[in-house]
Amino acid sequence: MTRALAALAGALALLSLLVGRAGFGVVDTAILWELRAPRTVLALAVGAGLGLSGAVLQGLLRNRLADPGLLGVTGGASLGAVLVYYYGLAATLPVTLPLGGLAGAGLAAAAILALASRTGTGAALLLAGLAVASLTGAAVAVALSFAPNPFALAEITVWLLGSLEDRGWREVLLALPAVLAGAALLLGLGRRLDALSLGEAGAASLGVDVPGTVRRAALGAALAVGATAAVAGGVGFVGLIAPNLVRGPVGERPGALLLPAMFAGAAIVAAADIAVRLVPLQQEMRLGVVTALIGAPLLLRLVVTRSERP
Amino acid sequence: MIAANGVVVSRSGRRALDGVSLAFEMGRLTALAGPNGAGKSTLLSVLAGLLAPDAGSVTLDGQPLHAMAPAARARRIAWLEQGARASWGMTVREIAALGRLPHGDSGAEAVEEALAACGLAAMAERRVDALSGGEARRAMLARVLATRAEVLLLDEPAADLDPAQCFALMRLLRAEAAEGRAVIVVLHDLALASRFADRIVLLAEGRVAADGTPEAVMTEEEAGRVFGVRIGTDALPRVLP
Numbered sequence: 120m121t122r123a124l125a126a127l128a129g130a131l132a133l134l135s136l137l138v139g140r141a142g143f144g145v146v147d148t149a150i151l152w153e154l155r156a157p158r159t160v161l162a163l164a165v166g167a168g169l170g171l172s173g174a175v176l177q178g179l180l181r182n183r184l185a186d187p188g189l190l191g192v193t194g195g196a197s198l199g200a201v202l203v204y205y206y207g208l209a210a211t212l213p214v215t216l217p218l219g220g221l222a223g224a225g226l227a228a229a230a231i232l233a234l235a236s237r238t239g240t241g242a243a244l245l246l247a248g249l250a251v252a253s254l255t256g257a258a259v260a261v262a263l264s265f266a267p268n269p270f271a272l273a274e275i276t277v278w279l280l281g282s283l284e285d286r287g288w289r290e291v292l293l294a295l296p297a298v299l300a301g302a303a304l305l306l307g308l309g310r311r312l313d314a315l316s317l318g319e320a321g322a323a324s325l326g327v328d329v330p331g332t333v334r335r336a337a338l339g340a341a342l343a344v345g346a347t348a349a350v351a352g353g354v355g356f357v358g359l360i361a362p363n364l365v366r367g368p369v370g371e372r373p374g375a376l377l378l379p380a381m382f383a384g385a386a387i388v389a390a391a392d393i394a395v396r397l398v399p400l401q402q403e404m405r406l407g408v409v410t411a412l413i414g415a416p417l418l419l420r421l422v423v424t425r426s427e428r429p
Numbered sequence: 430m431i432a433a434n435g436v437v438v439s440r441s442g443r444r445a446l447d448g449v450s451l452a453f454e455m456g457r458l459t460a461l462a463g464p465n466g467a468g469k470s471t472l473l474s475v476l477a478g479l480l481a482p483d484a485g486s487v488t489l490d491g492q493p494l495h496a497m498a499p500a501a502r503a504r505r506i507a508w509l510e511q512g513a514r515a516s517w518g519m520t521v522r523e524i525a526a527l528g529r530l531p532h533g534d535s536g537a538e539a540v541e542e543a544l545a546a547c548g549l550a551a552m553a554e555r556r557v558d559a560l561s562g563g564e565a566r567r568a569m570l571a572r573v574l575a576t577r578a579e580v581l582l583l584d585e586p587a588a589d590l591d592p593a594q595c596f597a598l599m600r601l602l603r604a605e606a607a608e609g610r611a612v613i614v615v616l617h618d619l620a621l622a623s624r625f626a627d628r629i630v631l632l633a634e635g636r637v638a639a640d641g642t643p644e645a646v647m648t649e650e651e652a653g654r655v656f657g658v659r660i661g662t663d664a665l666p667r668v669l670p
Contacts, residue, residue, distance in 0.1 A: 325528075
């Protein structure tokens with residue numbers, strides 16, 4: 120299953136290199152290298168980071184509805200980017216946009232880690248994440264309410280919907296190291312997440328350092344999700360749906376889901392990013408809108424099939 | 430030998446354990462009994478190293494438990510939580526294999542033996558969330574046995590089991606004790622404790638109220654005093670193993 124999903128993500132990456140406004144195929148090596156290649160790498164990184172983080176958080180919190188958005192780092196990244204727009208820095212110095220997103224995600228992650236480390240439980244992490252997400256959401260709403268001009272308001276709103284349009288190697292260099300570092304932390308958690316299926320006390324009785332596992336999961340997910348949100352904006356549903364999609368064929372053992380969910384996430388975002396370029400509209404559809412359009416029916420289907428199972 | 434030495438645990442200003450000193454030898458099956466809130470589960474958590482006592486200590490073969498690395502402790506002490514269940518629809522074999530986690534190996538032989546001992550070999554690939562309550566409980570027990578620990582701490586493993594399964598469970602625990610393990614089990618069924626345990630410890634209000642062989646402890650005076658009811662020792666169960 121893991122190999123099949125990796126092959127699917129690879130095939131979609133190849134297709135992503137061939138699709139764009141300039142036409143199908145390799146129409147120009149500059150377009151291929153400067154536009155489509157970084158966009159494809161980012162789509163894979165964003166999807167892989169979200170899918171893997173979703174699988175880890177669902178295992179950690181023992182809840183199939185856990186989503187990386189609950190951590191609050193996406194909200195932190197959004198707030199950072201929105202402030203860059205708000206103060207007009209994005210137009211004069213574009214690199215400040217992903218940097219603002221990274222700074223916001225970093226601050227949110229630091230706050231969550233500090234709050235959750237006091238008790239070191241999954242419930243504490245969830246509560247801290249919800250508090251930070253609510254706070255950053257409120258701050259973004261304030262920024263929207265007091266947007267300096269209608270153009271800034273439109274830019275902020277569009278950015279919040281998520282996109283990989285016009286992202287280049289600069290964004291790849293900013294996001295990829297953090298996603299890789301986060302993935303390295305998260306992929307090593309498999310057996311600990313298996314043990315946590317017995318609850319936190321059950322896992323501790325098997326010799327698992329539960330507070331350490333919570334901290335590592337929070338840090339890994341914050342790195343992966345924060346970096347992706349900083350460069351791509353809000354891409355919802357992927358972290359929620361990717362683990363649930365692979366749970367059927369792979370089984371429910373949390374540790375067994377990590378790699379398949381990572382590749383499924385990469386495939387979903389790569390497919391969505393191809394779709395936004397294929398839909399003939401004046402302006403590209405937003406990536407976050409398409410992932411929600413794909414994700415919501417899939418989630419509904421899972422709800423129906425799950426309720427039908429005895 | 431695993432021993433609690435003057436263990437005190439306070440919770441919300443109340444002493445859940447109040448100076449408990451008990452030593453449990455290898456090769457013996459001990460039943461812990463007592464009224465609700467007597468401190469039985471707290472004592473098991475302290476013996477498992479999951480709860481640090483406010484005063485006193487726990488030692489395993491003379492070595493303080495808090496000085497042991499968590500994985501080393503988990504290889505030697507296996508704990509079954511009261512009402513333990515898995516959050517995911519993992520297979521019975523996957524649940525049993527969790528018992529090998531402290532060893533860092535797959536321990537296929539130990540897992541298969543544990544499954545067979547718990548009568549689960551035929552349903553090893555079934556999901557635990559599709560099993561009956563009693564079958565799921567046995568899957569959790571298989572996880573504990575697969576660790577092959579020297580000390581087994583089991584909190585009400587007989588809950589949800591029918592009489593035949595209760596007897597099968599207690600025979601299994603006796604066999605584990607016969608292999609040299611210290612088996613300490615919380616039981617509410619006094620008849621079951623009397624029939625199978627080498628020793629019964631009665632706890633009341635965080636203290637040891639009675640400790641000895643079933644014949645010495647399960648008297649109308651001792652047990653009746655602890656539980657606050659009349660214990661008819663001449664009317665032990667009619668169901669025979």
